[in-house]
Structures are given as structure tokens and as C-alpha cells.
Amino acid sequence: MLKFSNESRKISSSFKAYRNDVSIFTEDEEKDKEFYTLLLKRVLGDSVKINDITPLGCKQNVLKYCFESSVSKKEVYIIDGDIQTIKGDHSVSHPKLFILDRYCIENYLMDENSVIKYIYNHTGTYSEEKIKEDLNFEEWLLQFSEPFTKLFIHFAISDHFHIGYTLFNARKYFNVKKDSISFDSALVDQDIEIIKNIIIENHGIDAYTDIVDFFENKWQPNIETLLKIVSGKNYLIPLLQIKANEFKKNKNIETLESCKICLVQNFDVINLDNLKTFIEKIA
Structure with missing residues (x-):
């Protein structure tokens, strides 16, 4: 080709x-x-x-x-x-x-309607009403708001101090067992702590505290912040893929591209x- x-x-x-x-x-x-x-x-x-x-x-x-x-x-x-x-x-x-x-x-693709439609099409066995009830969109996302907001604030602080950082995938922060997968915020805290220690070592505790306070006051840990500042491609869509598989009871993860094609047809364009x-x- x-x-x-x-x-x-x-x-x-x-x-x-x-x-x-x-x-x-x-x-x-x-x-x-x-x-x-x-x-x-x-x-x-x-x-x-x-x-x-x-x-x-x-x-x-x-x-x-x-x-x-x-x-x-x-x-x-x-x-x-x-x-x-x-x-x-x-x-x-x-x-x-x-x-x-x-x-x-990709951040614009995630809203309640698009997520429910995606799970509906991904599973093919539940009504949209049942998915909406079982999913509880806001409650589902709220558990990720504080840890991932803090993580991305620390990415921003790293960038401010010209320190490199790596976007992983949200799946990194899940514990996978034979028949279950569960989010572990302690794994996010570990990555935050690594960044924190590097910044303090290079720039001091006062500089770190001041800039953390600034960003945490600017970005409150809520769903609106999560959907705005946390990477849709690397974090939000993988969270949806994991949730969809819970409904389907299947370990196979759909490709990012096919997931985006489904979401883009139903997200709120406003x-x-x-x-x-x-x-x-x-x-």
C-alpha cells in the first residue's frame, strides 16, 4: 500500500x-x-x-x-x-x-446518552432503560473523579516544572482476577506519590504545595472536571470499555476506533x- x-x-x-x-x-x-x-x-x-x-x-x-x-x-x-x-x-x-x-x-464523546447507547449496542441483551438503571451514570463516574483529577493535576505540575510524565491507560488501575475486575484508587495514588516526590526533590516542598493548592482550587474533583481534563482516549473510553464488558460478562476489549465510531453517532453535539x-x- x-x-x-x-x-x-x-x-x-x-x-x-x-x-x-x-x-x-x-x-x-x-x-x-x-x-x-x-x-x-x-x-x-x-x-x-x-x-x-x-x-x-x-x-x-x-x-x-x-x-x-x-x-x-x-x-x-x-x-x-x-x-x-x-x-x-x-x-x-x-x-x-x-x-x-x-x-x-474523545472527551466530548462521553455523556449519559452516548454511553448507554454504546453499552446497549455492545451487549445486545439489555434494554436501554435497564442499562440506565444499572449503570447509574453519575455514580459510576464519580468514583473516578477525585483520583484521576489529582493524577492529571500532577501531570500538569510535572509539565510546569518541565518534568516528563507518561499517560498510561485506565486499565492500569484495575485489579483483574479470574472472574472480576475492580478499580483500585490506591494504584493511582502510587503514581501521584512518585510524581510528588520527584517535584519535591527538585523544587522543594513549598513550591510543590503552592502549585498543588492552586490547581486543586481551580479544578474541583467532580464529573464535569473529569470529563474535561482527564484524557478521553487513554482513560475515559477505557473506563467505558471495562464497564460495557461487565454488562456483557466478556473479557474481550473492543478496539478504541470501533468504540469511538459508536459514541460519535450518539454524543451531544451541543x-x-x-x-x-x-x-x-x-x-
């Missing part, structure tokens, strides 16, 4: 453009194009004609092509909020650049109204 560079994909998108079309450029890979196609169709409806959607890989690629873009072309470049969502220090701006106000695009408005202005 032929593989094309980011440059050739961008040129191809330009050739397809008509005068009133908008070309969209995103992070992620070519395999994610169908996801973005479905998402933008739902967000925009018939208000804008999209010429093409081109995934450019990492954020740095998207920014590079955005700042090299011709002023006359109708293009929108979309990047994730990432850790800067927590820190509130996005340092880049451009008339064609849209920065998501949640950690990543949370991306600001993206819709931005694209309509470019058009």
Missing part, C-alpha cells in the same frame, strides 16, 4: 477545494478520518460544505501547516487542549486554529457548538 507524506496529503486536499468549501486538518492518523467525518457531519449539519478532512499526525504537524497556510484558503486546523487545558496557558493562536477546550476530541461557530465563520 502506498503511504503519503503529510505534505502530499495537504496538497491533495487543496486540489479538491472549491471556492465555498472548507478544508479541515486534525491531529491523529489516516485511520481516524472516518471518525472525524462522522463527528463533523453531526456537529455542522448542512451549514458548511467540507471539502476534505486531513489528519496530519501529531500536534506539531498541525501547527506547522497552520502557520504556513495561505491566508486566502478556507482552512481550519483543530488541535487537542491536552495538558494546557489544565494549566490554562495555550501559547499559540492563529485565525485558522481551533484549540479544543477539553483534553482531547458541547462542540463553539467549533461549529468557528468553522462557519471561516466558511
Whole structure:
């Protein structure tokens, strides 16, 4: 199979453009194009004609092509909020650049309706009413709010002090036994403690305490915060996959891509109204 560079994909998108079309450029890979196609169709409806959607890989690629873009072309470049969502220090701006106000695009997919629909389609044996009753959406997510909010605050603090950190997968924090899987917040606390000790060792207890207090006052541990600052791709969707398997009583985990395709068809698009408005202005 032929593989094309980011440059050739961008040129191809330009050739397809008509005068009133908008070309969209995103992070992620070519395999994610169908996801973005479905998402933008739902967000925009018939208000804008999209010429093409081109995934450019990492954020740095998207920014590079955005700042090299011709002023006359109708293009929108979309990047994730990432850790800067927590820190509130996005340092880049451009008339064609849209920065998501949640950690990543996947964060918008998680709401009660989309989650229930996903479990319904994933299991095929329960009614939506039964799933809603057994799931108890807010209670289910609330158990993760405090530990994962604290963890991502510590990722933000690490970034502030230019200390590296690693996004794992929410499954890391579950104990798996023969017939059961259970969340263990102590495992999250262990990772937080590692980050804490590194920061204190390098910058002192006072600097650590001050910045922790600042971020914990800014980001209260609740469901709204969880859905905004904790990575949807690495944490929230894996939590849903685990929960869906509890309903199905199956250990096989569906792929991230297929899960996203299901969620994108049912999530509440109102949370991306600001993206819709931005694209309509470019058009």
C-alpha cells in the first residue's frame, strides 16, 4: 500500500477545494478520518460544505501547516487542549486554529446518552432503560473523579516544572482476577506519590504545595472536571470499555476506533457548538 507524506496529503486536499468549501486538518492518523467525518457531519449539519478532512499526525504537524497556510484558503486546523487545558496557558493562536477546550476530541464523546447507547449496542441483551438503571451514570463516574483529577493535576505540575510524565491507560488501575475486575484508587495514588516526590526533590516542598493548592482550587474533583481534563482516549473510553464488558460478562476489549465510531453517532453535539461557530465563520 502506498503511504503519503503529510505534505502530499495537504496538497491533495487543496486540489479538491472549491471556492465555498472548507478544508479541515486534525491531529491523529489516516485511520481516524472516518471518525472525524462522522463527528463533523453531526456537529455542522448542512451549514458548511467540507471539502476534505486531513489528519496530519501529531500536534506539531498541525501547527506547522497552520502557520504556513495561505491566508486566502478556507482552512481550519483543530488541535487537542491536552495538558494546557489544565494549566490554562495555550501559547499559540492563529485565525485558522481551533484549540479544543477539553483534553482531547474523545472527551466530548462521553455523556449519559452516548454511553448507554454504546453499552446497549455492545451487549445486545439489555434494554436501554435497564442499562440506565444499572449503570447509574453519575455514580459510576464519580468514583473516578477525585483520583484521576489529582493524577492529571500532577501531570500538569510535572509539565510546569518541565518534568516528563507518561499517560498510561485506565486499565492500569484495575485489579483483574479470574472472574472480576475492580478499580483500585490506591494504584493511582502510587503514581501521584512518585510524581510528588520527584517535584519535591527538585523544587522543594513549598513550591510543590503552592502549585498543588492552586490547581486543586481551580479544578474541583467532580464529573464535569473529569470529563474535561482527564484524557478521553487513554482513560475515559477505557473506563467505558471495562464497564460495557461487565454488562456483557466478556473479557474481550473492543478496539478504541470501533468504540469511538459508536459514541460519535450518539454524543451531544451541543458541547462542540463553539467549533461549529468557528468553522462557519471561516466558511
